[in-house]
Amino acid sequence: MKRRDLLLAILALIVAWQIAAWVVRRPILPPPLEVAAAFITGLQGDLVGHFLVSLWRVIASTALAIAVAAPAGLILGQSRRLNNIFSPVIYLVYPIPKVVFVPIVLLFFGLGDWPKIVIIFLILFFQILVLVRDQAAGLRPELVQSVRSLGAGRRALFRFVYLPASLPAILTALRQSVGTAVAVLYVAELYATQRGLGYYIYLNGSTLFNYPAMYAGIVAMSILGLSLYFTVDWMERRVTPWQNKY
Amino acid sequence: MIALDSLTYAHSQGNLIFEDYSWKVDQGDAWAVLGPSGCGKTTLLYLLAGLRFPGRGQIFVDGQPLSRPRPHTGLILQDYGLLPWATVRQNAELGLRIRSFYGPDGKHSPEDFRPDVEVDPWLERLGLVPVADKYPGQISGGQRQRTAIARTLALKPDLLLMDEPFSSLDAPTRESLQNLTLELKAEEHLTLVIVTHAIEEAAVLGGKILLLQQPPNRQTIVIENPGVQEPDFRNSKEYFDQCRELRSMLEETQPS
Numbered sequence: 001m002k003r004r005d006l007l008l009a010i011l012a013l014i015v016a017w018q019i020a021a022w023v024v025r026r027p028i029l030p031p032p033l034e035v036a037a038a039f040i041t042g043l044q045g046d047l048v049g050h051f052l053v054s055l056w057r058v059i060a061s062t063a064l065a066i067a068v069a070a071p072a073g074l075i076l077g078q079s080r081r082l083n084n085i086f087s088p089v090i091y092l093v094y095p096i097p098k099v100v101f102v103p104i105v106l107l108f109f110g111l112g113d114w115p116k117i118v119i120i121f122l123i124l125f126f127q128i129l130v131l132v133r134d135q136a137a138g139l140r141p142e143l144v145q146s147v148r149s150l151g152a153g154r155r156a157l158f159r160f161v162y163l164p165a166s167l168p169a170i171l172t173a174l175r176q177s178v179g180t181a182v183a184v185l186y187v188a189e190l191y192a193t194q195r196g197l198g199y200y201i202y203l204n205g206s207t208l209f210n211y212p213a214m215y216a217g218i219v220a221m222s223i224l225g226l227s228l229y230f231t232v233d234w235m236e237r238r239v240t241p242w243q244n245k246y
Numbered sequence: 247m248i249a250l251d252s253l254t255y256a257h258s259q260g261n262l263i264f265e266d267y268s269w270k271v272d273q274g275d276a277w278a279v280l281g282p283s284g285c286g287k288t289t290l291l292y293l294l295a296g297l298r299f300p301g302r303g304q305i306f307v308d309g310q311p312l313s314r315p316r317p318h319t320g321l322i323l324q325d326y327g328l329l330p331w332a333t334v335r336q337n338a339e340l341g342l343r344i345r346s347f348y349g350p351d352g353k354h355s356p357e358d359f360r361p362d363v364e365v366d367p368w369l370e371r372l373g374l375v376p377v378a379d380k381y382p383g384q385i386s387g388g389q390r391q392r393t394a395i396a397r398t399l400a401l402k403p404d405l406l407l408m409d410e411p412f413s414s415l416d417a418p419t420r421e422s423l424q425n426l427t428l429e430l431k432a433e434e435h436l437t438l439v440i441v442t443h444a445i446e447e448a449a450v451l452g453g454k455i456l457l458l459q460q461p462p463n464r465q466t467i468v469i470e471n472p473g474v475q476e477p478d479f480r481n482s483k484e485y486f487d488q489c490r491e492l493r494s495m496l497e498e499t500q501p502s
């Protein structure tokens with residue numbers, strides 16, 4: 001996508017927002033300029049801190065999910081027997097919206113960062129597991145055989161075939177689920193914490209009734225989601241250049 | 247070079263492909279293995295490559311019983327077996343990188359392997375330098391097959407196994423790669439076993455032709471094809487006669 005088109009889209013959204021604010025004329029929908037001012041004030045205050053906490057939670061859970069789900073997906077993708085054992089469980093659990101587990105995870109993991117990290121981990125884990133497994137299982141047997149004929153045993157197959165083959169699957173999984181992860185992070189940050197953008201939005205909206213600050217929090221959360229999405233997009237183009245060149 | 251000794255092989259579903267089957271290939275021979283679909287051509291090649299194992303009997307390559315892929319055997323498959331995420335150069339280097347990965351252990355890589363072997367001469371010989379940085383998806387079928395050949399020959403094999411390597415290529419490309427295969431076979435003193443379902447290809451590449459039948463194969467049917475050495479054999483009367491004879495023999499093997 002061209003950068004100019006992207007900027008035009010942002011401009012169009014701001015204009016639509018401004019028009020809506022004029023039409024509604026209520027404090028619950030402040031105009032963009034007012035929110036921008038609140039955003040800048042927030043940056044000088046505690047908004048950055050909340051942003052960083054949320055960012056840390058997403059990054060930690062993503063790293064954890066990749067570290068656990070990618071090897072598990074590779075193993076399941078290579079072993080039909082193990083996959084036959086686990087796939088019914090995955091089939092059942094995969095479609096459940098993980099957000100419903102928030103109360104349970106909170107009960108088990110209590111206060112602090114852990115419950116938030118665990119809940120995002122759960123979302124990403126299944127997405128990565130399933131995509132990496134399918135990618136590894138979908139490798140053509142002829143490809144594996146011809147690499148074996150070059151002398152590759154299990155270790156070299158892993159290093160030269162399965163691992164590089166799983167990279168695009170990991171990135172696709174991240175691209176598909178990063179939005180959901182941020183949304184669920186918001187829900188998770190409504191409870192049992194005083195840090196994070198979810199808390200910041202909720203506090204300003206429902207307790208302090210400072211709507212411009214609430215919107216500034218929403219903008220910050222959108223920036224968080226967008227920048228994660230763009231990062232994955234950028235990595236995908238860098239790490240998997242052959243996919244754009246077919 | 248190769249000896250199949252009373253070999254019996256059945257697919258896991260129980261279909262018997264070879265029964266008490268014996269065959270011998272001398273060093274430096276060029277063999278074409280011809281037969282109808284499902285006759286066990288590819289299975290035979292996988293057995294020779296050490297990727298499948300017989301139920302009974304033994305396979306000897308270079309005097310040694312075969313128990314795993316042998317470092318000096320090269321295998322080239324129909325769909326090239328190239329890594330889609332690696333460039334032509336990286337694909338050509340793959341075998342060497344795998345050998346460096348293990349080191350000269352005598353198992354995955356020969357004991358005398360030196361990690362300083364380069365693929366550049368092969369890229370040059372096979373006309374791949376202009377596309378060296380492209381991905382398999384960006385190049386033609388002929389170039390992909392040349393890449394697979396470069397990758398295999400960079401490992402200095404003495405036995406080259408090819409499974410219908412040119413069947414998805416257009417006629418001129420196929421012909422030029424067939425000629426290239428014969429040139430490389432002579433240059434590198436290779437023993438060649440090429441599996442094909444195309445009568446013309448068998449006649450043009452195989453100094454000897456092994457005919458497989460509807461399984462189970464019990465009898466070893468060999469057709470001598472000495473004319474393959476002659477220049478311009480492809481356009482000679484002998485070649486057309488050979489093709490006709492092969493065709494009638496193939497028809498006899500088909501169930502009516």
